[in-house]
Amino acid sequence: MMHPAQTRIGASFATQTMMRTIGAEITALADGRCEITAPLLPEMGQQHGAGHAGVTFALGDTAAGYAALTLMEPGREVMTAEMKINLLAPAVGVRLIASGRVVKAGRRLVVVTAEVEAEAADGARRLIAVLQGTMVPVDPA
Amino acid sequence: MMHPAQTRIGASFATQTMMRTIGAEITALADGRCEITAPLLPEMGQQHGAGHAGVTFALGDTAAGYAALTLMEPGREVMTAEMKINLLAPAVGVRLIASGRVVKAGRRLVVVTAEVEAEAADGARRLIAVLQGTMVPVDPA
Amino acid sequence: MMHPAQTRIGASFATQTMMRTIGAEITALADGRCEITAPLLPEMGQQHGAGHAGVTFALGDTAAGYAALTLMEPGREVMTAEMKINLLAPAVGVRLIASGRVVKAGRRLVVVTAEVEAEAADGARRLIAVLQGTMVPVDPA
Amino acid sequence: MMHPAQTRIGASFATQTMMRTIGAEITALADGRCEITAPLLPEMGQQHGAGHAGVTFALGDTAAGYAALTLMEPGREVMTAEMKINLLAPAVGVRLIASGRVVKAGRRLVVVTAEVEAEAADGARRLIAVLQGTMVPVDPA
Numbered sequence: 010m011m012h013p014a015q016t017r018i019g020a021s022f023a024t025q026t027m028m029r030t031i032g033a034e035i036t037a038l039a040d041g042r043c044e045i046t047a048p049l050l051p052e053m054g055q056q057h058g059a060g061h062a063g064v065t066f067a068l069g070d071t072a073a074g075y076a077a078l079t080l081m082e083p084g085r086e087v088m089t090a091e092m093k094i095n096l097l098a099p100a101v102g103v104r105l106i107a108s109g110r111v112v113k114a115g116r117r118l119v120v121v122t123a124e125v126e127a128e129a130a131d132g133a134r135r136l137i138a139v140l141q142g143t144m145v146p147v148d149p150a
Numbered sequence: 151m152m153h154p155a156q157t158r159i160g161a162s163f164a165t166q167t168m169m170r171t172i173g174a175e176i177t178a179l180a181d182g183r184c185e186i187t188a189p190l191l192p193e194m195g196q197q198h199g200a201g202h203a204g205v206t207f208a209l210g211d212t213a214a215g216y217a218a219l220t221l222m223e224p225g226r227e228v229m230t231a232e233m234k235i236n237l238l239a240p241a242v243g244v245r246l247i248a249s250g251r252v253v254k255a256g257r258r259l260v261v262v263t264a265e266v267e268a269e270a271a272d273g274a275r276r277l278i279a280v281l282q283g284t285m286v287p288v289d290p291a
Numbered sequence: 292m293m294h295p296a297q298t299r300i301g302a303s304f305a306t307q308t309m310m311r312t313i314g315a316e317i318t319a320l321a322d323g324r325c326e327i328t329a330p331l332l333p334e335m336g337q338q339h340g341a342g343h344a345g346v347t348f349a350l351g352d353t354a355a356g357y358a359a360l361t362l363m364e365p366g367r368e369v370m371t372a373e374m375k376i377n378l379l380a381p382a383v384g385v386r387l388i389a390s391g392r393v394v395k396a397g398r399r400l401v402v403v404t405a406e407v408e409a410e411a412a413d414g415a416r417r418l419i420a421v422l423q424g425t426m427v428p429v430d431p432a
Numbered sequence: 433m434m435h436p437a438q439t440r441i442g443a444s445f446a447t448q449t450m451m452r453t454i455g456a457e458i459t460a461l462a463d464g465r466c467e468i469t470a471p472l473l474p475e476m477g478q479q480h481g482a483g484h485a486g487v488t489f490a491l492g493d494t495a496a497g498y499a500a501l502t503l504m505e506p507g508r509e510v511m512t513a514e515m516k517i518n519l520l521a522p523a524v525g526v527r528l529i530a531s532g533r534v535v536k537a538g539r540r541l542v543v544v545t546a547e548v549e550a551e552a553a554d555g556a557r558r559l560i561a562v563l564q565g566t567m568v569p570v571d572p573a
Contacts, residue, residue: 026195027202054167059170062211062230067204090204090541091376093234095402097395112421113379118513120377139394141423143514231400232425234516236543240537253562254520259372261518280535282564284373309484310478336449343450344493344512349486371485375516
């Protein structure tokens with residue numbers, strides 16, 4: 010069954026050209042939760058051939074943002090005010106799965122966390138990053 | 151005049167496929183400092199057409215990492231352990247300039263900061279993000 | 292039943308004069324986990340009479356540190372390298388309960404999180420802060 | 433010469449019982465800047481006798497908060513939304529000096545940084561911590 014916010018979140022996600030460039034898709038959506046999956050692309054690597062921390066960050070941050078947006082009224086949007094990432098292991102494997110979660114949805118600030126896992130070819134998953142940050146509800150321009 | 155670490159840092163940077171994909175270049179290097187410049191590409195946007203926070207993060211993080219590497223002995227490398235970003239304004243304009251700086255170079259941890267500015271077509275610059283984090287010196291694989 | 296690290300962690304905790312000053316006690320200990328409880332003291336307030344963020348931080352940070360220490364060999368210690376706190380609600384009530392947890396115990400870095408709850412006189416608990424950070428194993432001086 | 437906000441900031445600071453307990457004083461105030469100085473008290477130590485990170489955090493956070501308040505209209509207040517600290521060296525010496533600075537004062541969020549130095553008996557200062565975080569302007573209760 011679809012989440013009530015799925016259509017508007019899908020529409021917003023589709024306008025994020027970076028998400029398209031890195032091949033990311035929203036793979037799960039629930040109240041206060043969003044999962045985004047993306048392949049580990051060779052053109053998005055760091056100096057040892059693993060995925061760049063910028064991609065891991067982008068996926069975790071975006072998953073956290075849409076997790077927050079599931080709790081907003083239609084027509085509102087969120088912006089990242091700040092985000093912190095701890096990198097636990099290199100981004101190696103076939104794909105990354107970022108799971109965003111709302112810790113507290115306040116009127117002015119939404120505190121979020123996200124986890125990013127790397128999935129190997131055999132399906133084994135490893136936690137590679139944890140994020141914690143703040144989203145700010147905004148009125149669209 | 152070239153910085154002594156310029157050749158090895160340039161070689162490392164050249165292997166970062168994400169930096170190539172986003173058109174980034176190292177534009178300044180000094181002891182404990184590194185500046186990276188990249189165009190704001192339409193394929194790296196967020197939902198309002200501004201540059202994605204993942205790109206701003208990637209540039210700040212990479213500038214901070216190479217700032218740390220200027221202080222390392224040849225043959226050593228650094229990995230990001232953790233990084234925090236506060237986003238101050240949307241990434242709009244023609245290019246982004248990330249300036250990384252070492253706050254303290256310890257034997258086991260290097261504390262770094264970075265600033266990211268957006269440059270408009272008329273050359274005006276605006277601070278859009280500040281980062282603070284930790285690099286870990288590692289022996290190459 | 293006692294955790295194997297309880298005696299050495301209790302001894303270390305007893306030397307933390309700030310923990311004594313704020314009336315803090317270790318109230319639970321398990322592998323990768325530590326809970327610390329402290330009363331909300333009137334002499335540790337901020338400008339509106341709630342508990343100061345410095346106390347909330349100190350409890351979360353210390354709980355996270357001892358959570359890490361449960362996984363270390365006897366004789367080792369940990370220091371906080373960095374810690375991030377998001378404050379969700381004022382520290383009001385009769386006591387604070389900080390729960391630290393190890394996310395990943397590496398050889399050189401231990402990534403940790405903590406939650407801090409405030410407990411009201413009627414026993415109701417409210418999440419007031421979440422922390423995420425890095426502990427570094429060190430050899431004692 | 434006094435800063436225009438000195439009286440109201442001094443009045444607010446005087447109500448922070450934790451600042452009184454740790455012997456802290458505001459030692460400088462300017463637009464977007466605040467310095468707080470406190471002795472290193474034996475009852476506020478960690479397990480090796482150095483000052484507890486909770487005190488270093490409290491001083492940096494409070495200096496950053498009042499730096500933000502210098503830019504607010506009379507009658508407004510600020511709360512810490514989130515704060516990140518990197519600890520560079522142990523808090524040893526005779527006193528700590530925390531210097532808060534506003535990076536960007538927005539209408540809804542104020543991004544701040546702070547540095548904390550430890551001063552030895554001979555007056556030598558050492559940078560022991562850097563902080564970066566977000567203050568939120570609030571209307572007093």
